[in-house]
Amino acid sequence: MSSLNLTRDWLQNVLRPFPSRERIQQEVLHILSERRTLAVKTEAFTFDSGHTALLLLVHGTLPITFRGATYHIPIHLWIPHEYPRAPPLAFVMPTKEMGVRKSREVEPSGRVSEVVVDGWWRSWESKSLDQILKQLASVFSAAPPVYAKPPAGVSSPQAQSPLRGAPSPAPVAGTSQNQPPPPPARPVLGPPQPESLPVYRAAPTPPPHPWPQQSHSRQGSVNSNYAPQLPATPPQASATPPVPARPIQRAPHPQSPNGMPSIPQRPLSGVMLNGNGGVHPQSIGYGPGWGPQAMTASPHGQSPAPLQSHTNVNPAQSSQQAVEPSSRSQTLPATRQPTQDLLSSPEPSNAPLPSDPTGPPPPPPTKPPPPSLLHLHSILLPHLNASLPSLVHSLQSSVEHLQARTEDLTTGEPAIRDEMARLEAVKKVCDSVGRKMEDVVQKGEDRVAELESKGEIGVDELVCGISIVHNQLIDLVAEDNAIEDTIYHLTRALDSERIDLDRYLKSIRSLAREQYMKRALIERILQGMGQTW
Numbered sequence: 001m002s003s004l005n006l007t008r009d010w011l012q013n014v015l016r017p018f019p020s021r022e023r024i025q026q027e028v029l030h031i032l033s034e035r036r037t038l039a040v041k042t043e044a045f046t047f048d049s050g051h052t053a054l055l056l057l058v059h060g061t062l063p064i065t066f067r068g069a070t071y072h073i074p075i076h077l078w079i080p081h082e083y084p085r086a087p088p089l090a091f092v093m094p095t096k097e098m099g100v101r102k103s104r105e106v107e108p109s110g111r112v113s114e115v116v117v118d119g120w121w122r123s124w125e126s127k128s129l130d131q132i133l134k135q136l137a138s139v140f141s142a143a144p145p146v147y148a149k150p151p152a153g154v155s156s157p158q159a160q161s162p163l164r165g166a167p168s169p170a171p172v173a174g175t176s177q178n179q180p181p182p183p184p185a186r187p188v189l190g191p192p193q194p195e196s197l198p199v200y201r202a203a204p205t206p207p208p209h210p211w212p213q214q215s216h217s218r219q220g221s222v223n224s225n226y227a228p229q230l231p232a233t234p235p236q237a238s239a240t241p242p243v244p245a246r247p248i249q250r251a252p253h254p255q256s257p258n259g260m261p262s263i264p265q266r267p268l269s270g271v272m273l274n275g276n277g278g279v280h281p282q283s284i285g286y287g288p289g290w291g292p293q294a295m296t297a298s299p300h301g302q303s304p305a306p307l308q309s310h311t312n313v314n315p316a317q318s319s320q321q322a323v324e325p326s327s328r329s330q331t332l333p334a335t336r337q338p339t340q341d342l343l344s345s346p347e348p349s350n351a352p353l354p355s356d357p358t359g360p361p362p363p364p365p366t367k368p369p370p371p372s373l374l375h376l377h378s379i380l381l382p383h384l385n386a387s388l389p390s391l392v393h394s395l396q397s398s399v400e401h402l403q404a405r406t407e408d409l410t411t412g413e414p415a416i417r418d419e420m421a422r423l424e425a426v427k428k429v430c431d432s433v434g435r436k437m438e439d440v441v442q443k444g445e446d447r448v449a450e451l452e453s454k455g456e457i458g459v460d461e462l463v464c465g466i467s468i469v470h471n472q473l474i475d476l477v478a479e480d481n482a483i484e485d486t487i488y489h490l491t492r493a494l495d496s497e498r499i500d501l502d503r504y505l506k507s508i509r510s511l512a513r514e515q516y517m518k519r520a521l522i523e524r525i526l527q528g529m530g531q532t533w
Helices: 003-014 021-034 131-140 326-331 373-451 467-497 500-530
Strands: 038-046 052-066 069-079 088-090 098-100 144-149
Touching: 003 021, 003 038, 021 038, 021 052, 021 131, 052 131, 088 467, 467 500
Parallel strands: none
Antiparallel strands: 038 052, 052 069, 069 088, 098 144
16 A cells, blocks of 8 residues: 555545545645655644644645745644635744744744635635745745854854953053954855855954054144044954944034144043143053054045044042143134043143043943944845835735725615614614513413313313214214214125125125114104205
8 A cells, every 4th residue: 555545544544523524635645746845744843822623734744946946935824623714724833943034925933824824814715735836936036034143153243341440551652553443254154055044244353463562652743744643442352353443424623734634522531631732651541542553544435443442541530630732722613512532632732621530421422333243234234125115015005905995884784774773673673572482472372281180081072063963963874883883894894705795795784774764763853954965
């Protein structure tokens, strides 16, 4: 016996609760014979309402073609008891190496939405399981519902914040000639491989870049042809280098005397200036700032993002203030300047720093988003923009559908009320007829009870005439009919030779004489009553 015959026998047993068992059996056997990657079994299914039912499950993988390569999508196809009036329930069942990609057709839980089987309700007689599988293969070939997860060993880079109380490195005179670290390489998508769908991965972390120590001193006088450099921020432990940020449109600021644009400044906490207008070596820790390359325009139109760091404050020198040379103050424009950030501007500040050592320290600078997050934002934005039109179209169609339903309900209300009034009238008529029938039945039951209480009644009391003569006439007619029946039965007995001829003639003669007398008496009674025989 072949496996297909065994499956047919097994389906005949398990499909007994299904009303359309013959059709389901034919479609399942056709699928199993055409698609070797699918199998069938029975399993308990829990609906959204909470109740559980034993349903037929077609499980396995569905081959699709995506970008010239063949992939196998694991699916579960549950067949409900109402099939084919109700469509089957399809689910995408990813393995531990896969993840479900949410789309218009597939929910995050893996369930295939009713958008795929939207046309089932209009023509369920012509639908079949094979058509559903073909439709799923077409939908999944256009947009695969799963993606390959990255290996467990690969993790996205995360910035680790150093301790705030870490001592600042000793300053070294001179300027840094190091360039900012290169931006992370963009992910390159190769050709699709079998059993693995394309997926965006996080940018690889480049090797750490050496950061030599720089001088934190600054001269009080400003040369118009030279912009003083700021201390470069050493890289943090296990921190990822920044990704080139997208240029931000800002309002125009006044130009400095050397032709360089003035950068809006932010107040810096815990930074002391010496008497010459420079930054004190012991009051500078790790703070946000730009290197000397940020002061000149990049040939590629990119500027490195600021690095995240912390500031180490020397409490012994918190009473010092920054002093601005008079020559520098004369060159500044008369317009009102925003508050300057000492670590992000090449110009010294003329605003005095707080000298109260007992006051609360200002809040730390805002931490920029990690490069991995910016990279993910740049990847997700095109996908979100691409999925937005389809989502808007779906919502518009849903709104139109709901509006049509609302109009149907609004126009159907008068018809429903009219039908309710008609049914109320019919109900009243039925109630009145029912009450009449109840009265008739009650009267009959009372009559039956009354007759039963009188006891047994003889036949003579039931069948009687209006007078003695009529009673005598009834008795004579009954006796005449009885004699006639007796003569008939005697004739049959003679024919069957049960009696002899002499006995038959003697009995017939006696019965005929008696019948004659009774008929004569009946004739006289009828003549007396004015009737004829």
